[in-house]
Amino acid sequence: MNVPALVKDILVEVLQMPADTEFDADTPLLGAIPEFDSMAVVSVLTAVEENLGIAVDDDEISAETFETFGSLCSFVEEKV
Template identity: 45%
Template sequence: MVPEGKVEVEKTVRATLGDVLGLTPERVASFDDETPLFGALPELDSMAVAGLLTELEDRLGILIDDDDIDGETLETFGALTRFASAKALQ
């Protein structure tokens, strides 16, 4: 069973990806833990990463330090969701 907070974080990550990258709700809804993001989504370039992280900070009420981000953070939808959950639910 997934704690309610994690479900809310996942919904927020999906909505933020859709809004920042201009992805359709159907496309974002199809993402699972293994869906590749950075390097696989042409919309998610280095400029979009900055906007995505800033928007996640605002929507989740978290602070993301540059040292928190590494190559694995944005590798897959699951990795990004776990990262956001760890920050938001600590």
């Protein structure tokens, strides 16, 4: 499973970004992308849960999880 590709697809869809948007591990997310607000965080988590069949508890997430593309991918990889 290509977690970075899946996470990118989810971000592009939820944030309504161009499909050719490039992300690398250091790409900042929370606070750097205006569309990435608290509602987008919930939507991203819901999409991750639905696409991967996992459950994320509220106490498992923090702002650091969404700090960069790499931190979000690492979190998802740990959950899979």
